Amino acid sequence: MALRTHLNPLRLTWTVSAVVGGIALGLTYGFKEPVVPDADRIIRIMLVTSAALFILSRLLLLVPATGLADRLHRWWLDYMLIAAGVIWWTLDRSKTSVILEVAALYNLAIGAGSVLLAGFGGLLQVSTYDLVRPAGLRLLAGAVVAALIGGTVLSLPACWDGPYPVTWDGTYPGQTRYELAMHFLDCTFTATAALTGTGLAVHDIGCEFNRTGQAVLLLLMHVGGLAVLAIGTSVCWRLRALCGWGAVDDDTSPNGIRRLIAFVIVAALVLEAIGAATLYGMWGPDLDANFAEQGDRLFASVFHAVSAFCNVGLTLTRDGLIAYRGCYAVYAAILPLMVIGGMGLPVLWELCRRLLRHRGLGLESLSRHSALTVFVTSFLIVAGALLLQVIETTPQCQLRNPRTHTPGRLVIPASQSRPATMPLSQQAVERADAQRMRTMPTGQRWLAALFHSAAARTAGMRTARLDESSLSPASRFVLIAMMVIGGGVSGTAGGLRLVLLFLLIGAVFSKPIVPVYNAGDARRVAGRQQALTIAASVAFLMFVLIGLTAGTLIYRETGSPQACAFEAVSACCNVGFSTGLTQQLSVQGRAVLILAMLLGRVVPLALLLRCRQVPVPPPPGSGPVVILPGEREPKVSASESIPLVEPDRSESSEGTS
DSSP states (O other), rough: OOHHHHHHHHHHHHHHHHHHHHHHHHHHOHHHHSTTTTHHHHHHHHHHHHHHHHHHHHHHHHHHSSHHHHHHHHHHHHHHHHHHHHHHHHHHGGHHHHHHHHHHHHHHHHHHHHHHHHHHHTTSSSOOOOHHHHHHHHHHHHHHOOOOOHHHHHSEEEEEEEESOOOOOOOTTHHHHHHHHHHHHHHHHHHHHHHTOOOOOOHHHHBOOHHHHHHHHHHHHHHHHHHHHHHHHHHHHHHHHHHSSSSOOOSSHHHHHHHHHHHHHHHHHHOOOHHHHHTTTEEEEEEEEGTOOOOOOOHHHHHHHHHHHTTOOOOOOTTGGGGGGTTTHIIIHHHHHHHHHOOOOOOOOOHHHHHHTGGGGGGGGHHHHHHHHHHHHHHHHHHHHHHHHHHTTTTTOOOSOOOOTTOOOOOOOOOSOOOOOOSSSHHHHHHHHHHHHGOOOOOHHHHHHHHHHHHTTTTTTOOOOOOOSSHHHHHHHHHHHHHHHHHOTTTSOOSSSSSHHHHHHHHHOOOOOOOOOOHHHHHHHHHHHHHHHHHHHHHHHHHHHHHHHHHHHHHHSSHHHHHHHHHHHHTTOOOOOSSSOGGOHHHHHHHHHHHHHHHHHHHHHHHHGGGGGGGGOOOTTSSOOOOOOOOOOOOOOTTTTOOOOOOOOOSSSSSOO
C-alpha cells in the first residue's frame, strides 16, 4: 500500500509531462504559421517544463530504497538517456531545441508503450469482478481519449491538403470559433471511425488529407485493429473453454495465451504485407482522380490492406472501391483479408495446427468453435450473396423497389470521380446507372453480391452504390441482418459475434437435463451459464444501442426512416455502410454517431472481459458425464455407464436412489 501511494505522484508527474510535451510538439509541427504571439518562446517554455517533469518523475523512482534495484533494472534506459541528453546539451547548447523535442517525443512513446504493455499483461490473467469492471471502464476511457487525440491531430493544418477549412480572420463575430469547432468535430468523427473500425466518413480522405493525415488514420486503424485482435483472442480462448467448445489441446494458461497473441499479431502483419503486395499494381489516375498527383502505390496498398484486414472500410478513393470493381486484386486480396480478419486469427491458428497434425491431432480434432465459425461464415457469405443476387435481378416483382415516385427517399447526387468530359448531369446519370448492382453485367453482379455479403459483416467497403436510388429496400434489409450478426469474437468484426449467437440459439432450442454431478461438472455448467449470461447481455445492450441511435436519427435527421436505421446499425455494429446520409448529418447527428461507434466497439468487449473472472473448467472426461443443454447424451456400454444420482427434492432422504 505504501508503494502504491508513493507511485501516485510519479504517475501524475509523468502524465503532466507527456501532455505538456505533446501540446508543444503539436504547436511546433501542427501549424504552418504561428497561431499565438511569441509562439517560439511559449513552445520553449513548454518543452523545458515537459523535460523537467520527466526528470522529476525519474528522480521520484529513486525513493524509497525498498525495491530500488527492481525499478532501476526496469527503467535503466531512461537514466542513460537523461545522462546522454545532459552531456549533449553541455557540449553543444545550439541543439537545445532538438534535445527538448526528442525528450518530449520519447516521453510520449514510452507512455504509450507502458499503457499497451499494461493492457497486454492484464489480458493474460484471470481477474475478479472487482478488477474486470474497472478494466471495461478504462477501455472506454482509453478509446475516448484516443479518439479525441486523433481528432485533434487530424484537425491540425499539418494534416490538411489544400486550403485549411477555418477562416482565421472571420467576417463576423464567432466565425473562426464556429468553423474550428465544426472542423474538430468532423476530424474527431473520422478518427473515431478509424479507431473503432467503422468506415463511415465525412471527409474525402484521399483528397482532403495529405500524406501526414492519412498516416495518422493508418496508425489509428492499426492500433484499433490490433487492440481488438489482442482482446478478442484472450477472451475467445477463455469463452470457448467456458462453453465447452474448445479443443483438447487448448492452453488457457498465461503462457499459452501469450503465445497465441504473439502469433495473432505476427500473422496479421504478414497477411497485411501479402495483401499490400497484391494490391500494389492496382492504383492509377485513370480510375480515380485522387491518384492523379499523389498516387503513391505503396502507401495506398498498405492503407487498403490494413483497412480490409482490420475491417475498417476507409479508402483513399472517392467512391469506395466502385471504380476498381473490375480489378482482380479486390477479390484476391481485399476480400480474403476481410473474411480472415472477421473470423479471427485464433481460428486460423487452430486450422494450421490441425493441418500440420500438431501432437498427432488432425482435422478430426478441430474444436467445435472453429468448425462452427468456418462453416457459418461461409454459409452466411454465400447465402447473403444469393439473396442479393435474387433481389437485385427481380426488380419487377418488388413494389417498393427504388423508383422516382417512391416516397421518403434520400436522393444522393452522384459524386464526380474524374474530370467531366460531358455535361455533369448526363455523365452522373450514366455513371450511377453503371454502378448499380442490378444493372451490372452478370459476372460483375455476382462478384458485387459476394463482396457486399462479406463486407456487411463489418468490413464496410463497397463495389456498388448503396444509396436509396440504387439498392432495393429488401437488399438493405439483408445487409442490416448481416451487419447485426457480425463476425467472430476473436476477429476485428463487430456485431453480436457468431459464438454469442450460437449460445443464444442453443439456449432457445435446447432442453436442459439436470443430473447430479461432481465439482468438476458443476464448474463446467457454471461456465456455460456464465457464457450464456454474457451473450444475453451483449445482445440486449447492442439492440438497445441500435434502437436509441436509430430513434435519435429518425427524430433529428432528414433521411428516410430506413436510411436512418441503416446508418444506426452500421455505426453501432462498426461496419461503415451508408446510403449517403453520413455527410448530410447535422452536428447532433454526427455527435450521436461518434458515441454509437465508440459504445458499439467498447461495450461488447467490456462485457466479454467478464469471462476472465471465471476459472477455466476442467476438460470433459475428468469426471462423470454431464449432459449440457444442446448436447446429445453419449452412448456408453453397461460396464462404462455411470449411475446418475438424482437430487433429493423432498425434505427427507428417502427419495435418494
